[in-house]
Amino acid sequence: MEVAGEQIRVQSLSQNDKPHVPPQYIQPPQYRHNADTVGGGGGGDKSIPAIDLGATRADLHAELDRACKDWGAFHVTNHGVPIQLLNEMRRVGVLFFEECPMAEKLRYSCDSNSFASEGYGSRMLVSSNDTVLDWRDYFDHHTLPLSRRNPDRWPHFPPNYREVVAEYGDRMKVLAQRLLSLISESLGLPSSRIKEAVGEFYQNITVSYYPPCPQPELTLGLQAHSDMGAITLLIQDDVGGLQVLKDGEWVNVHPLSDAIVVILADQTEIITNGKYRSAEHRAITNVNKARFSVATFHDPAKTTIISPAAELISNSSPPKYCQVTYGDYVLLWYTKGPEGKRNIDRLLL
Numbered sequence: 001m002e003v004a005g006e007q008i009r010v011q012s013l014s015q016n017d018k019p020h021v022p023p024q025y026i027q028p029p030q031y032r033h034n035a036d037t038v039g040g041g042g043g044g045d046k047s048i049p050a051i052d053l054g055a056t057r058a059d060l061h062a063e064l065d066r067a068c069k070d071w072g073a074f075h076v077t078n079h080g081v082p083i084q085l086l087n088e089m090r091r092v093g094v095l096f097f098e099e100c101p102m103a104e105k106l107r108y109s110c111d112s113n114s115f116a117s118e119g120y121g122s123r124m125l126v127s128s129n130d131t132v133l134d135w136r137d138y139f140d141h142h143t144l145p146l147s148r149r150n151p152d153r154w155p156h157f158p159p160n161y162r163e164v165v166a167e168y169g170d171r172m173k174v175l176a177q178r179l180l181s182l183i184s185e186s187l188g189l190p191s192s193r194i195k196e197a198v199g200e201f202y203q204n205i206t207v208s209y210y211p212p213c214p215q216p217e218l219t220l221g222l223q224a225h226s227d228m229g230a231i232t233l234l235i236q237d238d239v240g241g242l243q244v245l246k247d248g249e250w251v252n253v254h255p256l257s258d259a260i261v262v263i264l265a266d267q268t269e270i271i272t273n274g275k276y277r278s279a280e281h282r283a284i285t286n287v288n289k290a291r292f293s294v295a296t297f298h299d300p301a302k303t304t305i306i307s308p309a310a311e312l313i314s315n316s317s318p319p320k321y322c323q324v325t326y327g328d329y330v331l332l333w334y335t336k337g338p339e340g341k342r343n344i345d346r347l348l349l
């Protein structure tokens with residue numbers, strides 16, 4: 001835990017070789033995952049849908065409609081982002097966490113007293129000292145709009161790290177726009193409808209590093225939450241650990257190396273008046289292997305007011321959520337904590 005400026009990273013704890021995790025990382029019993037499911041179960045045969053973006057438009061609309069209603073999360077293949085870039089993003093990210101000396105990594109430390117500050121950290125929520133901590137280190141990059149992008153603040157090791165992140169962010173933006181268009185169309189809305197409601201993308205890229213954990217049954221790599229913004233695009237390595245909640249059961253998102261995981265976030269749920277849902281998800285830990293993922297978030301500006309799309313409102317389908325200024329929503333998330341989907345539930349009418 002970070003107290004009075006002291007910087008403790010989970011990676012350092014993991015390298016201590018202690019058999020027990022410190023008490024701040026122990027989840028209350030109701031939030032722990034069932035160790036029996038790790039690697040084996042985690043939803044049994046169930047898995048999120050996989051959608052081939054090369055399919056015909058009519059097929060795509062039907063498949064997206066199903067996936068966004070039932071899951072709020074799905075894999076996409078044939079997505080147009082070069083596979084080499086996905087692999088390079090994974091490679092430079094892992095090299096930073098594993099090969100860069102801790103003293104140098106700490107030079108990029110984020111400001112642990114402000115929300116979503118850019119840089120290297122372990123503790124996303126600034127709320128209170130009794131928050132249970134995630135078994136995760138991360139590096140958060142502010143990538144879009146370009147006025148927020150300052151690669152000087154990003155890792156200088158390996159040498160091409162900054163170039164890869166910049167290109168990766170640009171490619172993810174294009175894919176996120178395309179997906180929001182297709183998702184609008186699959187609801188019968190004009191293709192630009194959700195994109196216009198979100199406005200210019202504020203894009204953050206968070207690379208997460210989950211070190212091996214001596215007591216995975218007591219911890220979470222990342223507590224259950226839904227993402228705050230509009231749409232998240234995620235890639236992971238081959239270790240596995242991401243889970244999505246489906247009908248009350250946690251289902252493993254099995255790694256598919258060339259695919260990208262799409263996670264609908266809360267503002268899309270509001271704009272679609274709950275017709276499409278944001279996915280509640282979490283990351284679990286394991287004893288043997290460090291795990292790596294890259295989440296690219298696409299959010300509205302803090303001043304944007306988000307409300308259900310008028311075209312989706314009628315006498316038989318009244319508004320389900322009250323309108324919210326995105327900045328107020330973010331503040332709630334960071335001060336109260338995500339606790340699953342509690343924050344969006346507060347907006348229910």
Ligand SMILES: O=C(O)CCC(=O)C(=O)O
Nearest residue numbers: 206208236242283293295
């Ligand atoms: O590491 C993962 O797979 C999940 C990351 C995530 O959900 C997030 O950063 O919001």
Ligand SMILES: [Fe+2]
Nearest residue numbers: 225226227281
């Ligand atoms: Fe997330």
